[in-house]
Structures are given as C-alpha cells and as structure tokens.
Amino acid sequence: MDTRNIQYFMAVYEHLHFTKAADELGISQPTLSQQIRILEAEFGMPLFDRIGKKVVATEAGRLLREYGTKMLQAERDAKNAIKELQSGKQGTVRLAVLPSDLDFQLVPLFVQFKSTYPDIQLQAFSTIFVQDEVLNHKVDLGIGLRGQVDKRLTQIPLGCEPYHLFVNSASELADRKEITLEELKEHALVMYPKGYLGRDLVDDVCRQEGFELTTVMEASSATSLLQLVSAGVGATIQPAGLLRQNPERPEIASIPITGPTPVRYLELMYYADRYISGSQRQLTNWLIDYFNANIGQNPHDG
Known part of the structure; x- marks a missing residue:
C-alpha cells in the first residue's frame, strides 16, 4: 500500500463517485477502479459498496479514511520538514479563522508575516468549522471559539472578548x-x-x-x-x-x-503530533502575542 493509492481512495471517498474522482485525479475511471480493487484485495475487505449507480463507504472504508488522512499528512509533514531544511524559508502555511471580523482584524499580521517570509505562501481561510478543518488536516493552524478539550489537539486559550x-x-x-x-x-x-x-x-x-x-x-x-x-x-x-x-x-x-x-472565548489550535515548521511556529507566537495585547482574559480564569 502506497500513498498514491491512498490518495485515489480518498478522492473516491470524498466524491462517492468514481468518474468524478477520476476526473479530479486526472486518470481514467477504469484505472481508478483497478487501483481501488488492488487496495480491497490487500485488505481482504470491500472499501465501498456499489449499489446500482450509488457508491457507499463500508465500515472498512470509513476506518481507512481516518488512518489514510493521517498517512497523507505524515507524508506532507516529512516533505515539508525536508524542504525547510533544504531551503530555509519556503512552503505554505494554512490558517483557518472565524469569518468576517477576525480575518479582517488580522490583516496587518498577515502583512508582517509576508514581509518576514516572502517566499512562504500564507493561506487564510474563513470558516465557522475551525476545529473540524484542523482535525481533518485541511489547515495547519486554526483560531476559533473555545471548544471541548480534544487530546488530538494543542489548544491555547486566547482570552475572551465582550x-x-x-x-x-x-x-x-x-x-x-x-x-x-x-x-x-x-x-x-x-x-x-x-x-x-x-x-x-x-x-x-x-x-x-x-x-x-x-x-x-x-x-x-x-x-x-x-x-x-x-x-x-x-x-x-x-x-x-x-x-x-x-x-x-x-x-x-x-x-x-x-x-x-x-462574550466570545477564543483559542488557537493545531494538531498535537504533526510537524510544525519554523514559519508556522513564528506565526503561532505572533498570534498569541496579538491576542494577549488586544483581547481580554476571562475574569474567571484568574
């Protein structure tokens, strides 16, 4: 099993449609179907049920999606770590923030980041599902409303704001x-x-x-x-x-x-066991400093 086949599987899981997944991947539908059959033979279980024209993930498919996401992220982390070692300051940092006012307030910080890391692409996404985006490895860092403690995440309180x-x-x-x-x-x-x-x-x-x-x-x-x-x-x-x-x-x-x-209670979050590049660490520190300076602390937190 290699990550290419996992990518093929993830595309089918995302679309639940072989032709759409093949188009996204830039391969033929028969080739994609063959690769999925190879994976299923390797696991000894079907990953998808084909019910007429409908494609449904099996329990094995749902498990592979969970672990496959981690595998692909681990591969990206390894590549990013080596790329950073080689180039020093290149790559991409993905940040999810609550929409409308937070992304608006953070623009000066984004400008500072670009000035310090001109060769690194900063992608800022506005979403109300910040924690989900972090857990699904779609972003590197997230700023959202304080949620339940999740052992998979590093969660840093950023204070509260009336x-x-x-x-x-x-x-x-x-x-x-x-x-x-x-x-x-x-x-x-x-x-x-x-x-x-x-x-x-x-x-x-x-x-x-x-x-x-x-x-x-x-x-x-x-x-x-x-x-x-x-x-x-x-x-x-x-x-x-x-x-x-x-x-x-x-x-x-x-x-x-x-x-x-x-009152809204904010926190910074990222996946606890993934690689954090130097630029991501710097952005994290800047974000914490920004909120410490501009956002009040919860009076009940001392």
Whole structure:
C-alpha cells in the first residue's frame, strides 16, 4: 500500500463517485477502479459498496479514511520538514479563522508575516468549522471559539472578548456610558445574517432573556457593517476589539453592554503530533502575542 493509492481512495471517498474522482485525479475511471480493487484485495475487505449507480463507504472504508488522512499528512509533514531544511524559508502555511471580523482584524499580521517570509505562501481561510478543518488536516493552524478539550489537539486559550454597541457619533445613544441589550429593541440595528457566529451569540443571549432583536439591514462583512454605522443606517453589536483595529473611524462610538452580555472565548489550535515548521511556529507566537495585547482574559480564569 502506497500513498498514491491512498490518495485515489480518498478522492473516491470524498466524491462517492468514481468518474468524478477520476476526473479530479486526472486518470481514467477504469484505472481508478483497478487501483481501488488492488487496495480491497490487500485488505481482504470491500472499501465501498456499489449499489446500482450509488457508491457507499463500508465500515472498512470509513476506518481507512481516518488512518489514510493521517498517512497523507505524515507524508506532507516529512516533505515539508525536508524542504525547510533544504531551503530555509519556503512552503505554505494554512490558517483557518472565524469569518468576517477576525480575518479582517488580522490583516496587518498577515502583512508582517509576508514581509518576514516572502517566499512562504500564507493561506487564510474563513470558516465557522475551525476545529473540524484542523482535525481533518485541511489547515495547519486554526483560531476559533473555545471548544471541548480534544487530546488530538494543542489548544491555547486566547482570552475572551465582550461585545459592544457601535453607533454613529451623531446618534442619541453616542453619549451613553453603557447600555443593555433590551434597550436596543426599539433601535435600528445592522447585523450579520442569522447563522453567522457573531449574530448567533447575540441572539442566544437575547433569547435567554426572553426577547428578540430585529434588524433594518444585514451584511456579511465587518467592513460593510462599519460603513453602515458610519452612514447612520443603524447601530451594530460587535466584538469590542473590532473598533480598536479601525481607529480612523472617529464617527463611530463604542458603548459597553451591561447586564447579560455576549462574550466570545477564543483559542488557537493545531494538531498535537504533526510537524510544525519554523514559519508556522513564528506565526503561532505572533498570534498569541496579538491576542494577549488586544483581547481580554476571562475574569474567571484568574
């Protein structure tokens, strides 16, 4: 069994369709089918059930997918380690971050990384499934909401961040020292659409208190929401740190939310037993330093 056949197997597992998998791999469908049969003969068990035109992974196939993912990652780690030894500063670093405001806030750090490692490609992906992307070896590092402890991962707390109300400086609310969520029921709000983590955090707190906030407009990016606030369309409820990354916006005031407050707890994660290149280690340290400087610590953590 070699990694090429594992790659063939993984493509079929991903598509559950031999022709689509063959097209992705750039080989013929009969060749792909033959390689899968070789694997099945080697294991002495079918990896896929063919039910008419439908392809379904067997229990053996599901097991091979789990271990095959690790095999392919181990091969990539070995190649990356040797490549780094040979070249010093080449390769790719893949980072998954929560969408909209975090990737927006981290752009200056990405610029710093590129300046330090001009020959390394930094790929930043926005996703709400950060932990899954790390566990499936689709990214090297991830920044997401704090989750359950997983022994397969190294999980580094990055502190917590309360949400504030951002309003136009000309708003009647701009001089408030603090405000409750319930007071916002009668005010125009611009927010992420439902289903976005930031929106869901706010909605969950409101729901627990027995009310719901309504919006006059929704947008899927932090930049758009801040522009809407600047234009006086409405106020928005966002992580406090977002405005710190936009000090050139004097037309926006930030008001702490008192009482039940949406708070997000962040962590940096990566696979515990995989190879970490020098550039990945440097990026990890920069990310930890950034969040230590810009994000508050959980008061219950001491």
